[in-house]
Amino acid sequence: MAKIITCQVQVLDGSNINIDVNTKATGEILLEEVYKHLGLEETDYFGLQFIDKKQNVHWLDPYKVIKKQVGKGSYSFRFRVKLYPISPIYLFEEGTRYFLALQIKEDLVNEKLYCSEDTKAMLTSYVVQGEFGDYDPAEHGTDYLDDFPLLENRDPEFKTKVTELHIQHRRALPAECDKKFLAIACKLDRYGMDFHLIADVSNVDLVRGGVVSRVRIAAVNFKGKQLLLEMMPPPNQPFTETIVMNCRTKVACKTLWKSCVEHHSFFRSVKTDITRRPSAVSLLRRGSTFRYSGRTQYKLLQEGTSMRKRKSKRFERLSSRNKITRKTL
Numbered sequence: 001m002a003k004i005i006t007c008q009v010q011v012l013d014g015s016n017i018n019i020d021v022n023t024k025a026t027g028e029i030l031l032e033e034v035y036k037h038l039g040l041e042e043t044d045y046f047g048l049q050f051i052d053k054k055q056n057v058h059w060l061d062p063y064k065v066i067k068k069q070v071g072k073g074s075y076s077f078r079f080r081v082k083l084y085p086i087s088p089i090y091l092f093e094e095g096t097r098y099f100l101a102l103q104i105k106e107d108l109v110n111e112k113l114y115c116s117e118d119t120k121a122m123l124t125s126y127v128v129q130g131e132f133g134d135y136d137p138a139e140h141g142t143d144y145l146d147d148f149p150l151l152e153n154r155d156p157e158f159k160t161k162v163t164e165l166h167i168q169h170r171r172a173l174p175a176e177c178d179k180k181f182l183a184i185a186c187k188l189d190r191y192g193m194d195f196h197l198i199a200d201v202s203n204v205d206l207v208r209g210g211v212v213s214r215v216r217i218a219a220v221n222f223k224g225k226q227l228l229l230e231m232m233p234p235p236n237q238p239f240t241e242t243i244v245m246n247c248r249t250k251v252a253c254k255t256l257w258k259s260c261v262e263h264h265s266f267f268r269s270v271k272t273d274i275t276r277r278p279s280a281v282s283l284l285r286r287g288s289t290f291r292y293s294g295r296t297q298y299k300l301l302q303e304g305t306s307m308r309k310r311k312s313k314r315f316e317r318l319s320s321r322n323k324i325t326r327k328t329l
Contacts, residue, residue: 005067007075009034009048012102013318021066028062034079039315042096044266044295047082050074056251059258083266084192088182090301095315097178101127104185109149113190121158123184124150125165130177131319135167174317194263196256198227198245217264222257225250229260265292 003023007030010016019033027048035043048060053073059082061069081103091097105127107113108120115123127150132140145151145159169177185191218240219230229243247253295303 005075007066007077009077009079011038011079012081012099012106015318023067025066026063027060027066027069030066030077031060031062038079038095038099040093040095040099042091042093042300044300045081045083045085045096045100046079048077049080050077054251056249056255058255083263085186086192086267086297087186088179090297091182094175094178097175097182098315098317101178101181101185104182104191105150109152112193112195113185113188115188117158119184119188121161122165123181124148124162125169126172126177126181126184128162128166129169129172130174130181132166134170135163194259196247196252196259198247198256217260220257220260220264222253225253227253227256227260262292265296266294267297 004020005023007019007021008016009019009030017034017037019030019037021030021033031043031048034048035041035046040046049057050060050070051057051073052071058069060066060077066075079099081100084103085091085100088097088100091100104113108115108123128145128148131148132144142163145162151159151162172180217229218232221228221230225247227245227247229245231241231243233240245256247256
């Protein structure tokens with residue numbers, strides 16, 4: 001009889017779910033159970049993160065056995081957004097927008113996403129409307145935002161500004177608040193950036209993000225701790241430019257390389273579907289078995305018409321008034 005392992009998954013709303021899987025189960029089996037539990041159909045934007053015994057962060061590979069990936073580490077995973085859609089207009093399920101909004105709230109709390117004070121106040125006001133509903137002075141008073149996660153350590157003037165904006169959102173339902181929240185967030189400079197710690201030519205540590213989806217990459221390779229990005233030349237220029245990034249470890253370098261491959265394949269490929277077998281993608285490092293698998297953004301947009309005609313699955317919204325952990329994987 002096959003042995004069973006219990007995987008604990010922390011969801012973006014702060015809840016935890018326990019899922020029992022066979023010791024020979026691949027990541028795909030666990031991912032499908034999580035998506036089923038959450039009622040998600042637009043699953044390609046999401047993934048599960050885990051930390052190995054050396055404190056390296058990884059995304060669970062759907063095609064590899066879970067036990068071989070985790071090793072002697074803990075079977076604890078975090079359900080997170082892996083590939084941020086270019087715009088919320090490309091999302092067709094309410095649940096998808098809900099979890100993307102939760103991820104962005106976490107990014108704001110963890111300061112991965114920066115914006116002006118006015119923009120932050122507007123974003124927060126939509127979150128507040130979605131959580132509390134219409135402002136009622138008799139019910140909410142003046143201190144109802146004191147323990148709200150996005151407003152920790154904020155001065156009274158900022159909270160007053162959020163309240164004033166909250167009052168203006170009267171009658172807006174949670175789903176509508178998510179849409180308006182995402183419409184603002186997707187235009188921010190650091191939206192969707194995947195951050196990695198690298199070093200420059202002087203070996204000074206830098207935090208770099210957004211290199212994978214915001215530039216035109218012709219080829220990407222890695223050797224040891226170095227990531228090599230070959231950039232497409234501008235028009236009328238015959239020479240390509242190679243950018244060298246120095247990572248802290250070989251594992252960190254391969255993780256960054258995988259991120260480049262996945263982002264490039266998802267956002268820039270015009271193929272409707274990509275499989276890990278058998279054809280190689282031009283970006284891939286020769287000799288590596290890693291391939292991006294799954295639908296591309298192009299494929300998801302093609303499927304959008306049929307998804308709009310279907311009724312969205314019902315799902316449960318949990319209050320994000322629960323404390324958002326300031327821990328970034």
